[in-house]
Amino acid sequence: PDTYESMRDHEPEIIVANIGLWLLHFEARGRDRKGCAAKKFIQYEHWLEDTLKRAEEVGAQALFFKTTNTVCSEKFTGEFAKADKLYAMMDNDTLLDCFNRLKSMQHVDELPDEDIHNYCANGTLNNRGIAHLNQRLYEFVESHRNTSSLALHVFDDNTIKSCEYTALGDARHYHPLNLVRIRLLAHLISCIE
Numbered sequence: 001p002d003t004y005e006s007m008r009d010h011e012p013e014i015i016v017a018n019i020g021l022w023l024l025h026f027e028a029r030g031r032d033r034k035g036c037a038a039k040k041f042i043q044y045e046h047w048l049e050d051t052l053k054r055a056e057e058v059g060a061q062a063l064f065f066k067t068t069n070t071v072c073s074e075k076f077t078g079e080f081a082k083a084d085k086l087y088a089m090m091d092n093d094t095l096l097d098c099f100n101r102l103k104s105m106q107h108v109d110e111l112p113d114e115d116i117h118n119y120c121a122n123g124t125l126n127n128r129g130i131a132h133l134n135q136r137l138y139e140f141v142e143s144h145r146n147t148s149s150l151a152l153h154v155f156d157d158n159t160i161k162s163c164e165y166t167a168l169g170d171a172r173h174y175h176p177l178n179l180v181r182i183r184l185l186a187h188l189i190s191c192i193e
Contacts, residue, residue, distance in 0.1 A: 013061045014189055016155060017051045020068025020133050021172060024125040028097035029086060030079030031125055035105030041123045042115045044133065048140045055150060062151040062192050064185070065137055068130045072163035075171035080125070087124045095120050125172070134158065151192050157181045 023041040025033040040047055048065065055063040073084045086094040098120035102108045108116060122132040138154060145152050160181070165174045174181075 018066035026083035029083035035107030064155040066155045067158040070161040077169045
């Protein structure tokens with residue numbers, strides 16, 4: 001079913017939205033993404049804008065865009081550990097493989113080469129990719145905060161992450177901190193005027 005139709009049916013007062021980790025890649029090195037993920041990363045502000053528009057349409061009072069999780073690269077193992085090192089050092093062969101692979105995909109082939117290169121370099125499943133997305137998120141929220149009909153906020157639970165709370169081989173989920181994160185979100189919601 002359509003997520004937005006479901007939202008309309010439930011008439012939410014508060015919406016929390018995030019898509020970050022789904023967009024990030026180690027293309028051609030162990031975490032290939034579909035072309036639509038690359039396109040959505042390149043056009044991330046369109047996703048943010050559409051989410052804001054839909055939240056307004058369903059009558060929400062507040063929208064919290066959640067930051068993308070920190071990644072603890074030292075917890076990666078196997079292919080992800082190798083990919084992280086190659087992408088972190090901006091290995092030319094790795095970036096070229098990424099570009100060539102994405103350029104051949106249906107949803108990406110019509111995008112400018114510069115955008116595909118940007119995704120290969122800055123859409124990575126490590127803290128460079130996360131910092132890139134989170135910066136774009138903060139800029140979007142700041143530029144739309146006073147023009148939206150609802151309260152628009154960033155739910156930054158990124159900063160409470162610690163590598164000791166993610167498993168070896170995972171590096172990006174922090175299940176032991178879920179209650180803390182929920183408590184933080186509840187506190188932020190309680191502060192809405």
